[in-house]
Amino acid sequence: MRISYGKLRVPLQRVVAHDDGRHDLLACEVGIEVLGENFTAAYTEGDNREVVATDTMKNFILRESLAFEGATLEGLLAHLGRGFLATYPVMQAVRMSGRELRFDRLSDKLFTREPGDHAVAMVEFDAEGTRDQRSGRAGLHLLKVTGSAFTRFARDEYTTLPERVDRPLFIRMDVFWRYADPAAAEGAEHVDPAAVRDELAATFDAFVSESIQHLVHEMGRRVLARWEQLSEVRFEAENLTRDPAGEDGARKLYTDPFPAQGLITLTLERG
Numbered sequence: 001m002r003i004s005y006g007k008l009r010v011p012l013q014r015v016v017a018h019d020d021g022r023h024d025l026l027a028c029e030v031g032i033e034v035l036g037e038n039f040t041a042a043y044t045e046g047d048n049r050e051v052v053a054t055d056t057m058k059n060f061i062l063r064e065s066l067a068f069e070g071a072t073l074e075g076l077l078a079h080l081g082r083g084f085l086a087t088y089p090v091m092q093a094v095r096m097s098g099r100e101l102r103f104d105r106l107s108d109k110l111f112t113r114e115p116g117d118h119a120v121a122m123v124e125f126d127a128e129g130t131r132d133q134r135s136g137r138a139g140l141h142l143l144k145v146t147g148s149a150f151t152r153f154a155r156d157e158y159t160t161l162p163e164r165v166d167r168p169l170f171i172r173m174d175v176f177w178r179y180a181d182p183a184a185a186e187g188a189e190h191v192d193p194a195a196v197r198d199e200l201a202a203t204f205d206a207f208v209s210e211s212i213q214h215l216v217h218e219m220g221r222r223v224l225a226r227w228e229q230l231s232e233v234r235f236e237a238e239n240l241t242r243d244p245a246g247e248d249g250a251r252k253l254y255t256d257p258f259p260a261q262g263l264i265t266l267t268l269e270r271g
Contacts, residue, residue: 003043004095006033007054010061011101014068022108027101028073030061032084035124036092050090060084073098073121074135074185081125093126099138100193116141119193123182133185136176137193141240142201143170147208148215168254171212172261173237175200177223180231180270189229199223212237212264220268234267 103111148169242254
């Protein structure tokens with residue numbers, strides 16, 4: 001029997017004011033999952049004597065987030081995870097997760113809420129330290145109207161898709177990465193998820209791809225080349241490309257395709 005329990009999606013907005021009038025904002029949803037066998041009796045016998053209530057976890061997250069002195073989502077999760085283990089020794093291990101509630105800066109004190117792509121992170125701790133750590137950027141939607149192809153693929157009696165030497169390519173993508181040293185996620189070597197998004201967009205813009213597989217491999221190669229502190233990058237991409245519906249000279253029209261998307265994944269590890 002494997003068990004876990006915890007609290008999901010605790011929302012918080014932490015504001016830090018600086019002497020020069022600039023304000024920093026860290027807005028996110030935080031989750032905790034408690035791992036291990038110390039709470040088995042609560043499942044098998046209804047014995048809750050060792051159980052830390054999930055409402056207590058919520059209060060701990062809010063109070064300790066105020067005490068956090070760093071600036072990154074990964075750093076906040078590490079601060080909270082270590083704090084849970086130190087405060088509640090009955091917890092054998094914890095998995096902390098975070099999802100950025102994205103607010104883009106407009107001035108020193110004004111931010112705009114953006115519902116699009118956002119940072120995510122996960123870190124897992126036990127008494128010996130970090131067991132796993134992953135950062136990422138989720139929910140990217142990128143459309144390139146020219147400079148992508150899909151040709152010379154396998155054909156048989158079931159194939160109806162035409163070859164396209166130049167097509168608009170619309171993808172939804174999540175990208176995740178791991179650090180060679182998990183501690184780097186909390187310090188000066190922390191990789192800004194927005195910078196990763198910008199690198200992926202620049203690659204998409206400049207690279208002429210023969211497929212989404214070809215594209216994400218080039219994206220991963222460039223991410224690992226730019227950020228040497230990373231040991232792995234992973235992509236989960238869906239093909240949302242629209243179907244052609246008409247053409248009149250320089251004007252082309254596209255419409256929604258059959259409601260099923262192709263899925264492409266790739267994990268690149270540093271050799």
